[in-house]
Amino acid sequence: MSAIPPAAIDIRGLTKFYGHSRGVENVSLTLERGEVLGFLGPNGSGKTTVLRVLVGLISPTSGEVLVEGRSLFDDPRGWRERVGYLPGELGLYSNTSVIDYLCLLARLREIDCSTEIRTLSERIGLRLDARIAGLSKGNKQKVGVIQALMHRPQVLVLDEPTSGLDPIAQEEFARILGERRSEGASIILSSHVLQEVENVADRVVILDRGRVLAVDTVESLRRRIDTEIHLTFAKPISLDTYRSCPGVVEVVGDDTELVIRATVPHTELLRCAAADGVVKVVSHEPTLADVFLSLTRNNRDS
């Protein structure tokens, strides 16, 4: 199995308007070689717009996309040879078989993908002789996954890739992504399944209303929002002690049971609690879902 030569993408000030309606505005991102970048955002946040610009399906109103320092629009055909794209709304030729459809795409790519098609279909569990019209939604999605991967692209642009896939296929798909990444492929993955993004993404982009709210690792994003800590004491304590601790945002409860929202580090807070004879500490690590909801709510409130 040959290693995939790397590629790096630099999106600068990308703006796309559909008439007067904003798709995305001033989006700047980088995708490093061999990196998995997760795209999160509510419906209509602009995720698909960014992905479709990257594949050359739509032109930006302004801004640029550089691939290894050269504009994507200088040689869009050459760029698309290196990209595998799975659209969020997948349409397939229904009046043909899976293998005929995939071979048609391979012939249009002018490469022989037959070995890769067979391997991928066996791994994710798809019959190649089946008629596309008779496939379930999940199996149609598998066809989409194979067509995006079959030419071993350097860059994978995947919009809701596991939508409709059964858990076994999802697991295998994640394994394949891991392999491709270890071979040097860069991956952009948009998904509503936050756990999936959390599991595979090196960094996460959170978009809302066409703007980037955050780009960071999951760990760093977690640190951006408050942790909820439940403290139980054997004897009454003063709430004011905790309100004045560094990083504490909110303290509620009575003098023996407190619920504290605080940012990391919690060193001083825990020192105070120990001095007051705390008997029980329960802390909830924020999930990516918590981060996502917190950032988008704050954005809308502001």
Place this chain on the structure above:
Amino acid sequence: MILEPLVGKTLRDRWRSLVAWSLGIIALVTVQMSVYPTIRDSSADMEGFTESLPEAFQEMFRMEDYTSPAGYLSTELLSFVVPFIFMTLGATWGARSASEEEESGTADVMFSLPIERRDYVVTRWLTASFVLLGEAIVFGVALVIGSSILDMGIAVGHFANASLMMLLAGSASHSLAAVVGTRTGKRSVGLGTTMVALIAGFVVYSLAPLVDFFDAVNPFNPLQWMLGTQPLTTGVDLGYVLLLLLVSALGLVASVHFFDRRDIQV
């Protein structure tokens, strides 16, 4: 560059429809030709009848020489029915040339492939031209066979002229529909606009002998270029042929231009 896999796929997908169009053309030619012996046998009565019609009506449907074989076929097949069959076939293929992928949701995968959009449009244009050529040949062969059976005495070259004019009529309307279809991404808009334009052109063409304004603008009317010659008697007008070829070529260039520059719709 022609995208050969796409040509094969398109023809495989639509071969049943193309066979149906061919059978329809053959059936029409057969029915019309089978009536001719009756017309010929009652030529005196028919001549009296056609001469009683208004001159403009005779001109509109080429009834000046209704009882001769060439005059009969010109009136019954070439004055309206068969040209509009080819125009409709051309418009149907033109309107879907790029919009079909978008309307069926397959465009995102198709245009994420390393193919040039202009190659895609040119391929669809050439495929449609090939189909129109095939149907024009079917029409010409049906005429030759029917004429031979009925001993009409019309030269094969005249039937080739008739086929050529049908091909050009179909090709010009295909190009118009392709321009609108690729510009808007909507098959219905491409087809609807083209059919309205063709009908408007036909109104101008057919009423030109009666309305001075229409008569003045008719030389610029593509319907005049399509229908205003007598391929079975006087042959084709080279000027009209070139104008129709120009319309087709400009349509191709405009389709490529529009499709290359616009966003692919979801």
